[in-house]
Every structure is written in structure tokens, then in C-alpha cells.
Amino acid sequence: MKSLFSRVVTALVIGLIGLQSAHAQSNQPLMTVAPGMVSYTYRASFAKDVAATLDTIKALGITNMEFSNLFGRTAAEIRQLLDERGMRCTSFGVGYPDLQNKLAEVGKNAQTLGASFVRVAWVPHKGPFTLDLAKQTVADFNSFGKQLKEQYGLTFCYHNHGYEFELHEQGTLMDYIIQQTNPDYVSFEIDILWTYFPGADPAALISKYPTRFKLMHLKDLRKGVIGNLSGGTPVTNDVALGTGQIDIPSVLRAARKSSIEHFYIEDESPSYATQVPQTIAYLKQLTN
Template identity: 70%
Template sequence: MTNQVIARVLVGLGLVCLGSPLMAQKKAPLPNVPGMVSYTYRQSFQRNVAATLDTIRAMGITDMEFSNLFGKTAAELRQLLDERGMRCSSFGVSYPDALTKTDEVGANAKALGAQYVRVAWIPHEAPFNLAAAQKAVADFNQIGKRLKEQYDLTFCYHNHGYEFHPAPEGTLFDYIVQKTDPRYVSFELDILWTVFPGHDPVALLRKYGSRFALMHLKDLRKGVAGNLSGGTPTENDVALGTGQAQLPGIIKAAQQAGVRHFYIEDESPNIATQVPQSLAYWRQVTR
């Protein structure tokens, strides 16, 4: 029996509506070229925004996640992107700005053309604890609700490694995911900051699926021992495929989970050689 015949039968039984898909749609194909986090080129952006965008565009990268306006207005930065056929899909801001300047953040994100607003660090005194996680949950729900209802933006939290202290839910990261409202709060999975504290990105992607909207493609130098500090020297960022992360499985799980944007982030001083290596590796494992 063909899908069309099955669909007509189900419609007749009232089990599906006309125009709805008979089966779940396949996940979108992975991009030929991933996006880029502006922090990778932070020193170059501080010197010359336009020239840095030219460098990134020359590698075929058109999707950006900005964490800084680099002295430009959002409108000025948007114009530079438009002139190069590039876009900003995600706008990273500090936790305090997201909480106390939500309208300014929302307006800037819309001016940039972003769909997502991302926070990557929860201010806290080490070790990260339940009280800090509880406050973050309340704040994230508030921020996410306002950004969604007033600006049609999706708020995302980016893990940074310190959230994996044990908790009844599993870890404090589990607590944050489970206690935030999925209507208003999504997540950006950073591969390095999942591997460094000793956790499995594939397991998290399978566990929380579509809660992960974004991903930082980032590899950790082999032999580096991790911890729950949320910090490691930038030299421990290495080209994709040369470190500890089991990237083919992670990328496959991310696609199955429905991750929408993948961004290379390399904090090391070796981006001139490592970014091209990472791009070549992405093409190799996704073709």
C-alpha cells in the first residue's frame, strides 16, 4: 500500500489532517560548511571588522554567531554581513545584560537578523551549586519568555563545564534543562565543555533531543585531564578530529536531535592553521 493510500485511509478515519505529514520528516541535511563563533577571531575583529568578515567569508562560511558588536551598532554590523551574503543566526550576550537589558538585547538581536540569543556563563562562586542553578532557572525562564513573546527570539544557554556537579536529577546541568520551560529556553551544546568535565555529548543529545538548538564544534587536546572548573588553557583547543571528542558520533547524534546551527569555536592562538583543518575535517565526516 502506498503512502498516499495510507494517508487517505487515515484522513478518512480522522487520524490525520489534510496537509499534515504522514510520517516524521527527515532531519535537515548538515550544512556543507558550518558557521563560526566571532570569539574565534576576537583579536582580528577588534582591529578590523570588515576585513575579518572577508577572511571568514573567503573560507565559505556565511553563518555567524556574534558575542560582541566590536564597536559597531547592530545595524552597522548587519549591513557588513548583508554586503557579503552572510548572516548572524545567534547573538551571544552576558547573563547580566540578558537579565537587566532584555529589551536592548532583543532589539540588537533583531537588528542583526538573529533567531537566537545565547548566554554562556552563569556568574557564581566556585563550586557551582544548587542555589546558583535555581536562580539561573528562574532567570532563564523570565528572559526566555520575554524574548519569545516580545521579539520572537529563542533564548539558549551554553554549557561551560561547571554545571556537571552531581544532583538528584543526575547533574546540575540536568536540573537546569529539566526545570526550565522548553517553550522559552533552549540550549547550545559546547562539545569541549561537555567532554572536559567527563561527560558524553552523544548521551546528552539523545537524552534531551530538540532542547539543543545550537552546537559549538570544539575539540579538546588529547591527554588533557578535565575537571568541573569550567576553565582550561586556550592552547587546549585543537583542530576538530585531532582531540578527545568522538566527533563523528556526536555530529550524527546532533543531526538526529535536530540541532539547527553548528559553529566552529577555537579559542587557541593557532586559528590560522586550525580553522582550515577543522573545516576540512567537517567536510570529510559529513559528506
Template identity: 60%
Template sequence: MKKNICLSLLLCVLAVTTFAQSNRFGKLLKETPGMVSYTMRASFAKDVPGTLDKIKALGITNMEMSSLFGKTAAEMRKYLDERGMRCSSYGVRYNALKDNMDSVIRDAKTLGAEFVRLSGVPYKGTFTLEDAKRTVDDFNQFGRKLKANGLTFVYHNHGFEFQPYQNGTLFDYIVQNTNPDDVSYEMDILWVFHPGHDPETLLKKYPKRFKLMHVKDLKKGIKGDFSGSTPPENDVTLGTGQLNLPAILKAAQKTAIKYYYIEDESPIVEQQVPLSIAYLKSL
């Protein structure tokens, strides 16, 4: 009997050790990253629960929902709960925050989100100082209201905000003129690099302002600009593009970033994401 008990205990230890090793990430990213729902947007549009099953099978349980894909927040929460998954960040559009803040708050709380994320602001042609000033006013307003309701507002940069301004950029102007108690940021590393800036340097410049990160890579040879746009096929498997991911993630460990999300906009995302996960584990 004692031999059987000892053998059972040994098998349990081996099983736990094997599971831990199989789910362990590299030193630069200690926890399994989440995923932005936009990555699987084509699949979500056809089958929400089936897509969540595919994502869960990759070992990912933390979602940033950039859309509800025709479902109510309650329905999406039910699908997530059934799979032991969660939504830590809820992405919405500018008009939703401007005109329907109460609905945003209600849906975010139903989803169980900690963060409400915005990924763009209205402007025409080139993003200007006047656009940045309006953005600052809006962000401070959005942030105050969300904070009062137990949520954290984050803005996801998109490249166009990096127009030069004085000794820095208009993105610097926005960060420096928004209230740090109410307004935080989600760094999309591709959209820092694309307009010609270094994500590692920006993380070191504002270590307390960034709370979330989109982890992605840009195809080699692509030249960036301030458009905030690049063809989706230019999103490549992590570690195969232009970004220095080891340096970026090392710098990120010394910041206030809480969650990392894989985002891949390519048309072959289901081929690339498993390779990207393997790359992150290797770091």
C-alpha cells in the first residue's frame, strides 16, 4: 500500500512539473500573454464560442475584447466563464466614450474588465497640435469618469500621434498633459516603431504611464510613416521582423505594464500565432 501511495505521489509531482514546464514562459515574459480579439476577428465573426475554444487550446485565457461580435456583454461573459477565460480589457471606439459612456461602463463591468481601451481619435489629414489639445481634454474627461466607476482608461497609440513637436512628439504632449491619476496608455510596439521611434526608449521615458502592451512585429524591409496604417500582411510572426523584442520586453519588466496581448492582423494569423507563442517561450 505504501509503495502505491508513494508511486501515486510521484506521478502527481511529475504531472504538475510537466504542466508547469509546458506553460512556463521565458524570463522576459513570466506569464502567458493574452490575445486581442481583433487577431481572430474573421473567426469570431463566424463562430464566437468556437473561436474562444481555439484560443483556449493555445493556452491563452486572458482576452482584450475589441468587439463583442454581435453578442451582448452578458453573452460574451458567459462564453468566457464557461471556458475559464476572462476579459481584462475592453476596447471601444471614440464615439462610444464621447456619447455613450454609461453603456461602455455597464458593458465593461459586465465583462469583468479592469481597463477600457481607446485606439484612435478623430482628425483630418495630418494630426496637429490642435488635435492633440482636444485629445488631452477628452482623455482627462474620459479618465475621470471611468476611474469614478472603478475602471482604468488607456489609450492605444496608433502611429499618427508621433508627429514632431518641440523637442519631442505630439504623443509626448498628450502624455505630459493628461492626468496620470486618470489616464494611462497601452503601448502598441509596432505603432511606436512604424513612425520611427524606439519602444524601449519610450518605455524608459514613461515607465509609470503604460499599463498594457500589444506585442507584435513588423515585416523586414517595410518603411514606416505617420499614417497609422500598414497592410495586414506586414504583421509577421514574433521574432521574424524588425522589432528588437528581447530589448523591448526586458524594458517592459521595469514598468507598470500589467498585461501583454498578442496582436496579429495578418491573413494567416492561425499559422503565425502558435509560432509567436513558441518564440515568446524561448526568450
């Protein structure tokens, strides 16, 4: 039989091991997937020199791109530039008319780029977003998504922009769109600024629909800015992650329990050259 002393020592050792294990777990990076970059962040630079801009982005340690513009190049030319640098394009952003009028070109360009996702970020409308618009949007999305999946092996994603959070029944029109679209053909890219700006909680929305979001735009809103349902705010209201209003850690914790595969930094501000490195440093220091 163990002496009282040995039992106490054993209990203390077990306790210390437990504390060390808990401490180790608490120091694990909160973001375990390396962030990508939305080309729109560097739009001014890309418009001048695509190759040099890719070099700049790679020097920041980022190799995953979401292109929302080909900047006068062909998809094949962009793909070659990416391949030469060991980079990749995982998502291709297009406009609504592109999907309505030249979906085959969209599908082929996305395939050439090597993307798995095709994303649209704006539903054309004037004035408030209405239920009738939401119904037409659902029909369009189901059609776009079915064609892209069955003909090109691509996943269609809708990127929210704020105006879809008009109240509807017990939720919003964003809820309506998510609930009414076919999950086999329609997924979503959550832009956390354009979720927070109209008054919603990005972490709560991800947790509410954990299997519908596949992509995320990482961005933050300047402190003191009051949001609305317009879908627009001055680009100078984009700030480095961790310096604005959004609770980034809570968003990332929710994302870890979801189906989100890719996280893209998007900073629309003219100060992106200084803010993006701040954002990257902030993400690296976040732990559980």
C-alpha cells in the first residue's frame, strides 16, 4: 500500500502534467490554416504589374489567392504566374451578369486558374433588398450552382454584402437565402465586416449554419463607425484585424467548428500596404 506521502506526490505530479497539458493546448494557434489573399486588396498594384504584385504577396508568406479580376490577363496567363511562384488560386470571383450571360466562360476560367470555388459578391438591386428579390436570387443561385457543379465540378458561393440582413419573419433575408437554396449546389463565403456592419454577429451566423459556409473574408471595421443595410461604407473604414470593432477570436473559434476551408484577407483601404502586415502579425499571435 502506498504511503500517504507517495499518494500526495503522485497526485501533485498528475496535477502538474494536467496543467502543462492545458497550458500547451491554450497556446495552440487559433488559426491553424494559413490565410489567403483577395486580389481586390492589391487591385491598384495588380492593375500595374500582376507578376510583381504576386511577388509582394508571396513575400508576406501568402500563397493562396482569391482572384476577383484577371487584370487584363487571360486565366492561363494568371495560372502560369501562380505556378511559377508556387502559388494557387482556390476561388474565382465574378459579377452577377457574368453568371447570367457567360457562365461557360466563367466555369472554364475557374478551371484554368485551378479554383474549386466560383464566388459572386453582389446581387444587382436598387433601394432596399426585398423578399421578391431574395426569391429571384434563390432561383438564380440554385441554377448557377447546379450548372457549375454538374458541368465544371465547381462549388458556387455567395459572398454577403450587408443589404441581405433586412428583417424577415423571425430572421433576415440572409437566413431566407441560406435556407431556401439547395446545399448541394449553393454554399457561402462569409464576409465578416459585411455581416457585422448591418448588425449581425458573424460568429453566431457561422454557428447557426455550420455546414453552409466554405470561405471567409477576414476584415475589420474601424471603431466608432455605425453600420446600416446599404452594403456600402468608405474604404477607409477597413482597418487591420484586431484594431476595429469585430471580435476576431470568437469568429475564428466558430469557424473551426464549421465547414470553412479558406480564409482570405481583404482590406479595401488605401492603407493596405501597411495594414496587411499588421493583420498577418495579429493572426499569428492569436492562441486558444
